[in-house]
Amino acid sequence: MKTQSFFIKYISLLFVLGTCFSCIKDTDFEQYDTLIIYPIVEANLVNAQEPAASFVDSSGAELPSISDQVIFDVFNSDFSVDNLIKAELVFGITNSINKAFQIKMDFYDSADALQHTFSIDIDNSPTNTLLFTEHIEVFENMNLLALKSTLKLEITITMISNPTSVILTPDSEGSILLVSKGVFYLKISS
Amino acid sequence: MKWLFFLGVFVSLHSQNKQLLYGFKEVPQQLLLNPGGQVDYRGYIGVPILSHIHFNAGITGFSAFDIFADDGRDFNQKLREVAYSMDSKDFVGFNQQLDIFSAGFSVNTSLEDKLFISFGMYQESDIFTYFPKDYAILANEGNYNNLNRRFDFGQLSVSAEVLSVFHIGVNKKINSKWTLGIRGKIYSSIAQLSSTKNQGSFITVPTANNNLNHIFDLDMKLQTSGISFLREPDVNDELEVLKKRLLFGGNLGVGIDLGFTHQPAPEWTIDASLQDIGFINYSKDVKNFILDKYLEYDGVQSVFPQVTSGQTAQDYWDEVSSDFEELVEIDSTTTSYTKWRPIKLNSSVSYNFGRKINKECNCLDKLDPTFQNRVGAHLFAMKRPNHLQWALSLFYFRKFYKNLQIKTTYTVDAFSFTNVGLGMSAALGPVQFYIMADNLLEYQNLAKSQSVSLQLGFNYIFKNNEN
Numbered sequence: 242m243k244t245q246s247f248f249i250k251y252i253s254l255l256f257v258l259g260t261c262f263s264c265i266k267d268t269d270f271e272q273y274d275t276l277i278i279y280p281i282v283e284a285n286l287v288n289a290q291e292p293a294a295s296f297v298d299s300s301g302a303e304l305p306s307i308s309d310q311v312i313f314d315v316f317n318s319d320f321s322v323d324n325l326i327k328a329e330l331v332f333g334i335t336n337s338i339n340k341a342f343q344i345k346m347d348f349y350d351s352a353d354a355l356q357h358t359f360s361i362d363i364d365n366s367p368t369n370t371l372l373f374t375e376h377i378e379v380f381e382n383m384n385l386l387a388l389k390s391t392l393k394l395e396i397t398i399t400m401i402s403n404p405t406s407v408i409l410t411p412d413s414e415g416s417i418l419l420v421s422k423g424v425f426y427l428k429i430s431s
Numbered sequence: 432m433k434w435l436f437f438l439g440v441f442v443s444l445h446s447q448n449k450q451l452l453y454g455f456k457e458v459p460q461q462l463l464l465n466p467g468g469q470v471d472y473r474g475y476i477g478v479p480i481l482s483h484i485h486f487n488a489g490i491t492g493f494s495a496f497d498i499f500a501d502d503g504r505d506f507n508q509k510l511r512e513v514a515y516s517m518d519s520k521d522f523v524g525f526n527q528q529l530d531i532f533s534a535g536f537s538v539n540t541s542l543e544d545k546l547f548i549s550f551g552m553y554q555e556s557d558i559f560t561y562f563p564k565d566y567a568i569l570a571n572e573g574n575y576n577n578l579n580r581r582f583d584f585g586q587l588s589v590s591a592e593v594l595s596v597f598h599i600g601v602n603k604k605i606n607s608k609w610t611l612g613i614r615g616k617i618y619s620s621i622a623q624l625s626s627t628k629n630q631g632s633f634i635t636v637p638t639a640n641n642n643l644n645h646i647f648d649l650d651m652k653l654q655t656s657g658i659s660f661l662r663e664p665d666v667n668d669e670l671e672v673l674k675k676r677l678l679f680g681g682n683l684g685v686g687i688d689l690g691f692t693h694q695p696a697p698e699w700t701i702d703a704s705l706q707d708i709g710f711i712n713y714s715k716d717v718k719n720f721i722l723d724k725y726l727e728y729d730g731v732q733s734v735f736p737q738v739t740s741g742q743t744a745q746d747y748w749d750e751v752s753s754d755f756e757e758l759v760e761i762d763s764t765t766t767s768y769t770k771w772r773p774i775k776l777n778s779s780v781s782y783n784f785g786r787k788i789n790k791e792c793n794c795l796d797k798l799d800p801t802f803q804n805r806v807g808a809h810l811f812a813m814k815r816p817n818h819l820q821w822a823l824s825l826f827y828f829r830k831f832y833k834n835l836q837i838k839t840t841y842t843v844d845a846f847s848f849t850n851v852g853l854g855m856s857a858a859l860g861p862v863q864f865y866i867m868a869d870n871l872l873e874y875q876n877l878a879k880s881q882s883v884s885l886q887l888g889f890n891y892i893f894k895n896n897e898n
């Protein structure tokens with residue numbers, strides 16, 4: 242009986258102590274403070290498709306250039322400003338018009354001041370086959386700051402005289418297709 | 432967010448399995464698990480607030496140690512490894528119960544017949560969430576390297592509730608073989624939220640000419656009740672609201688527990704119970720949030736207004752941004768709703784042996800004539816939103832003498848295959864103390880444990896007259 246009661250006391254003590262003094266070792270719960278994720282988001286931006294006839298005015302004369310302005314209030318949003326660490330704007334142009342073009346992209350801030358600009362040269366397609374040109378504009382460091390202050394994007398398509406000296410008419414064949422998307426590298430920390 | 436993390440990683444729990452308490456007939460709180468459990472005392476009074484403290488937390492797929500180990504490795508790398516090793520069937524659960532008061536007594540309905548009535552009130556919290564893996568992957572990687580991958584938004588399944596339960600049970604020993612019991616419950620939900628019936632997806636599909644099509648298909652719903660008091664500016668007002676809801680002022684529901692114990696022979700015991708067959712109707716302070724939208728986006732189309740006439744690119748961009756604003760616009764309603772309580776099944780088979788028998792007749796002998804040992808197997812199952820949670824235990828119960836009993840269990844469940852538990856009930860005169868904990872092998876470093884369960888309490892027991 243004595244041995245049993247000693248045994249019981251011992252077990253009970255061990256049990257109670259075990260429950261009270263169980264512990265958490267070799268851990269550092271403060272590591273949570275450094276939680277960082279790096280998602281890469283890809284999204285379409287502006288697409289356009291213009292037939293050759295779009296470059297001819299109502300009188301049948303060639304337009305030297307056409308342009309448009311698009312307001313993008315995503316680049317300068319608080320979220321982008323805080324979390325965007327790099328961006329690539331990917332332009333894919335498919336030309337089947339027998340005319341060379343230059344596509345110019347101008348980035349303006351809210352005060353209409355030019356922040357960034359670049360151009361893409363497009364060859365003419367003499368036999369109206371699809372010619373694909375890709376341009377990737379990378380925004381890092383200073384460029385990235387320019388992008389983050391951008392509110393307005395102006396796209397200008399200018400016709401360039403080509404070696405074949407073809408003049409476009411309302412019946413000219415082909416079209417120019419512009420597809421653009423952005424790849425946004427984000428760093429989001431807690 | 433930080434507290435959520437801790438909840439998920441550390442406080443994380445192990446279902447509502449109480450394999451140590453179930454069938455521990457010396458402890459009156461076992462009647463909460465099986466109203467048809469055997470009772471061999473005249474009555475009891477639980478020490479208010481201290482008669483049953485239960486805490487249970489568990490996670491599957493990883494342990495806190497996997498992430499927070501102080502091993503000099505990059506925290507985010509460890510987190511990524513854990514997130515990628517888990518799947519959407521992994522879950523985190525937390526359950527806590529606190530007896531506010533409880534008591535029981537036997538009533539003689541005739542010379543032979545006795546009923547045992549037990550009643551009380553307890554408070555319970557339950558949080559349960561599956562791991563929404565696709566959300567984690569999308570947040571961590573984005574869609575860039577995941578074209579054509581369908582991110583399943585239906586993986587979000589979370590529920591949380593705090594409630595109080597008033598209960599009264601009747602237990603009757605029909606004959607030497609059968610004991611039956613039933614317990615009625617009134618639930619008063621203090622606060623509840625659940626989002627368990629979500630559907631939807633997000634996918635980015637590459638199309639011709641280097642183009643992308645982004646398809647958002649959302650069908651999500653969050654139901655809440657009773658959470659508006661959190662916006663009360665004054666803490667005292669909040670406490671007032673809580674007090675009222677604790678005492679039947681919340682959203683009310685009803686339920687029953689059923690159970691039996693069958694002893695086909697003195698050596699063998701078979702018992703089973705169903706707990707929380709019931710529902711709560713949520714009609715007060717209800718707010719439901721609904722997101723049921725579909726959007727395809729493939730870029731801002733058609734620039735150069737001079738040549739396309741009509742819509743300008745600027746208009747189109749406005750249209751796109753308003754489409755996106757609309758996509759995430761959440762509708763809310765105050766429609767009442769009803770939820771079933773998570774039903775639980777317990778069942779066990781056990782074999783009793785080692786009866787103490789004195790060879791000589793001695794009226795003054797105080798030896799306990801009952802069986803001193805019991806071995807058996809116990810099954811626990813519980814309905815969760817997307818699956819049946821289960822646990823299988825083997826147990827050994829030993830009476831050291833009348834005032835000290837110990838039970839040990841080995842449990843296999845979704846959390847681990849190495850769960851050893853130990854429970855003990857000790858009495859000093861009429862005052863009983865019990866404490867039960869499982870996953871003891873992990874107690875040397877709780878951070879490595881995927882589940883923790885602890886129950887303890889004090890009761891005042893009125894024993895049967897021994898003469």
